[in-house]
Amino acid sequence: MKNNGHGRAAVLSDADFARLLAAAPSQTYRTLWTLQRATAARISEALSLRWCDVGGGFITFRKATTKTNQTRQVPCSPVLLEALEALRPEGAGDEDFLFHAKDSETQPLSRNAADVALRKACTKVGLEGVSTHSFRRTAATNLAGHYPLHQVMAFTGHSTLSALQSYLQADESKLTEMTAFV
Numbered sequence: 001m002k003n004n005g006h007g008r009a010a011v012l013s014d015a016d017f018a019r020l021l022a023a024a025p026s027q028t029y030r031t032l033w034t035l036q037r038a039t040a041a042r043i044s045e046a047l048s049l050r051w052c053d054v055g056g057g058f059i060t061f062r063k064a065t066t067k068t069n070q071t072r073q074v075p076c077s078p079v080l081l082e083a084l085e086a087l088r089p090e091g092a093g094d095e096d097f098l099f100h101a102k103d104s105e106t107q108p109l110s111r112n113a114a115d116v117a118l119r120k121a122c123t124k125v126g127l128e129g130v131s132t133h134s135f136r137r138t139a140a141t142n143l144a145g146h147y148p149l150h151q152v153m154a155f156t157g158h159s160t161l162s163a164l165q166s167y168l169q170a171d172e173s174k175l176t177e178m179t180a181f182v
Contacts, residue, residue, distance in 0.1 A: 010129035012037075012138045020130070023121040031083045032099050032114065035059070036135035039074040040143075040156040042067060043115075043132040047108045052094035054084055061157070072157040 012020065017037065024030040036046050039059055048065040054076065063071040076084075084098065089105070099109040114132055122130045136156070143152045152158075 009131040009133040009137050010127070011141045012127075012130065012134055016125075016127055017138070019125040020118075020121055020127060023124040025117050025120065027083075027087060028099060028109070029114070029117050029121070031087045032109070033118070033135055034080055034083050035098075036132070037139050038077050038080045040136050040139035041074075042136060043111055047097070047099055047111065047114065049098045050095050051088065051092055051098060054098070057081075066157060068157055068159045070157060070159070074155060 017033075021030050021033065024033065032046060035041060035049075036043065039046075039061075041059075041061065044067075045061045045065050049059065049061070053060045053062065057076055058073045059076050059080075061072045061074070063069050066072060087098065089096075092105075096105060097108040099114075101107040101109055102113070111132070118130065118132055122128070140152060140156050140158075143155060147155075
C-alpha cells in the first residue's frame with residue numbers, strides 16, 4: 001500500500017470508489033476519477049485530454065501524451081459518456097481541455113490540484129494508500145479477473161506483460177479457492 005509516496009497505490013473496491021465519488025469536491029473530480037477508472041488512464045493522460053479526443057464511442061489518448069508514446073483508443077462506457085456530456089461547458093471547442101484549471105478554460109487542471117482534491121476526499125472518507133494511480137491499478141486488476149492478460153494490455157496500454165503484472169493485485173478470496181486444485 002502507498003505510504004507517503006512510497007509503495008503501490010491501493011486498489012479500490014466498488015464501495016470505496018462510490019464513497020470517494022460522494023466525497024469529491026466537484027463534478028469535475030467525480031468525472032476525472034470515473035474516466036481514469038473506466039479507461040485505466042494515467043493522471044497525465046486524463047488531464048491532457050481535449051474534447052476532440054472524445055467521440056465515436058471512444059476516448060483517444062494521443063501518443064504525445066502517453067508514457068509509451070503509442071496512441072490508444074479505449075471504448076467509452078455509456079456511464080462515462082453521460083458524465084462527460086454533463087461536464088462539457090456550453091461553447092467548449094474541440095481543442096479545449098476536458099479538465100481545465102479552475103481559473104482558466106485554456107489551461108489543463110494541474111496534477112497537483114488533482115492530487116490535493118483526491119487526498120482531501122480520501123481523508124474525508126477514511127481511505128488510506130489511495131493515489132491518482134489507484135484508478136489505473138483498479139481498472140487493470142478488475143479487467144485481469146475477467147479477460148486474458150494480452151487483452152488487458154491492449155486496453156491499458158502496457159507495453160509488456162511484466163509491466164502490467166506490477167499493477168495487478170491478487171484476489172484474496174481466489175487464493176483459498178485455488179487450494180482445491182493443488
